[in-house]
Amino acid sequence: MKIAVAAMLAACVGSAAMTQTPSSPPAAPAPAAPPCSGPEYRTLDFWVGEWIAEDQQGKPIGTNRITRDEYGACVITEHFRMNDGTLTGHSVSIYRPGLKHWRQTWVDDQGGFFDLVGGPVTGADHIFVFENKRPVETAPYQRMIFQDVKTDGFTWRWQRRAKSEEPWADSWVIHYRRKEG
Amino acid sequence: MRIGPCVSAAVLFGLAAGAAAAQSGPKDCSAAAHRQFDFWVGEWAVTDRATGRPAGTSHIEKLYGGCVLRENYAVGNFRGGSLNIYSRDDGSWHQTWMDSTGVFRHFIGGLDSNGRMVMTAEQPHTQPAGKARLGRLTFTANSDGSVRQYSDFSDDGGRHWSLRFDYLYRRIAR
Numbered sequence: 001m002k003i004a005v006a007a008m009l010a011a012c013v014g015s016a017a018m019t020q021t022p023s024s025p026p027a028a029p030a031p032a033a034p035p036c037s038g039p040e041y042r043t044l045d046f047w048v049g050e051w052i053a054e055d056q057q058g059k060p061i062g063t064n065r066i067t068r069d070e071y072g073a074c075v076i077t078e079h080f081r082m083n084d085g086t087l088t089g090h091s092v093s094i095y096r097p098g099l100k101h102w103r104q105t106w107v108d109d110q111g112g113f114f115d116l117v118g119g120p121v122t123g124a125d126h127i128f129v130f131e132n133k134r135p136v137e138t139a140p141y142q143r144m145i146f147q148d149v150k151t152d153g154f155t156w157r158w159q160r161r162a163k164s165e166e167p168w169a170d171s172w173v174i175h176y177r178r179k180e181g
Numbered sequence: 182m183r184i185g186p187c188v189s190a191a192v193l194f195g196l197a198a199g200a201a202a203a204q205s206g207p208k209d210c211s212a213a214a215h216r217q218f219d220f221w222v223g224e225w226a227v228t229d230r231a232t233g234r235p236a237g238t239s240h241i242e243k244l245y246g247g248c249v250l251r252e253n254y255a256v257g258n259f260r261g262g263s264l265n266i267y268s269r270d271d272g273s274w275h276q277t278w279m280d281s282t283g284v285f286r287h288f289i290g291g292l293d294s295n296g297r298m299v300m301t302a303e304q305p306h307t308q309p310a311g312k313a314r315l316g317r318l319t320f321t322a323n324s325d326g327s328v329r330q331y332s333d334f335s336d337d338g339g340r341h342w343s344l345r346f347d348y349l350y351r352r353i354a355r
Contacts, residue, residue, distance in 0.1 A: 094279045109246030110248070113268040
């Protein structure tokens with residue numbers, strides 16, 4: 001799909017004009033901020049980079065390349081690949097200002113599709129979470145969390161629980177180490 | 182995110198019996214359902230059907246083991262793209278669109294009885310007491326190899342629909 005770009009731009013211009021009060025002195029309009037330029041769009045930037053994915057024993061199992069500039073500054077894009085070729089996948093993540101949350105779509109070469117909602121977290125053992133929108137009511141709850149985030153690495157956990165009142169349990173843990181150079 | 186190679190998405194989801202019926206068959210994307218949208222794959226010049234004016238270019242790639250169609254759309258400085266996939270979990274096609282103005286949409290649907298790919302998204306209004314707008318995409322494979330993409334929307338739950346755009350995709354000769 002694609003939105004009607006011209007209509008959207010016109011709406012933005014109209015909205016900006018509405019903020020001018022009649023008594024305001026004539027002045028050159030301030031340049032509009034570029035899309036997705038607020039700090040809320042940057043809360044996932046710690047993930048951006050070239051990463052080596054390692055298992056819990058420190059053995060490299062794959063690579064992940066995360067970018068933030070494929071669609072202006074709006075979308076965080078992931079390219080994940082297992083070294084043994086058993087899984088290659090891709091995700092896109094975007095902040096939704098009206099709903100104040102992030103959405104992520106994951107797809108892969110096994111036909112996997114995940115639709116996730118989340119955002120930054122405070123006061124927990126992780127700083128960011130994405131939880132799946134369950135495709136059927138009987139599907140388990142699943143989420144990913146990012147924790148121990150440092151410049152050169154972090155821990156990623158894929159967790160699940162059968163019911164909302166149960167504790168989360170790890171089903172996959174990856175340590176990410178930033179590629180040097 | 183990513184899913185462990187030893188645990189397929191189907192296992193992770195732990196689907197109910199009804200949905201599990203749609204899971205039978207290969208756990209790759211060799212089943213025919215994954216090819217239902219292949220008519221959109223290609224390098225395209227996009228025009229507005231009403232005016233004939235250029236409306237951008239689009240590159241639709243088949244990626245990730247044939248499981249995914251990735252749309253790469255550009256017009257002027259605007260960039261947008263979508264991921265399109267047939268999900269075995271619910272037997273539906275999903276399109277998630279994101280673009281350089283910050284828009285996100287999640288369309289869900291499938292082929293209709295005429296072979297058109299029809300997908301609908303709920304667009305939550307943020308205004309007080311606002312209702313969700315429905316957005317709909319309809320893709321038609323024309324006999325000459327071109328593709329029509331028709332987009333409309335409804336603010337009354339699908340009773341009445343209004344045109345958003347009506348585009349024609351023609352293949353760019355290499």
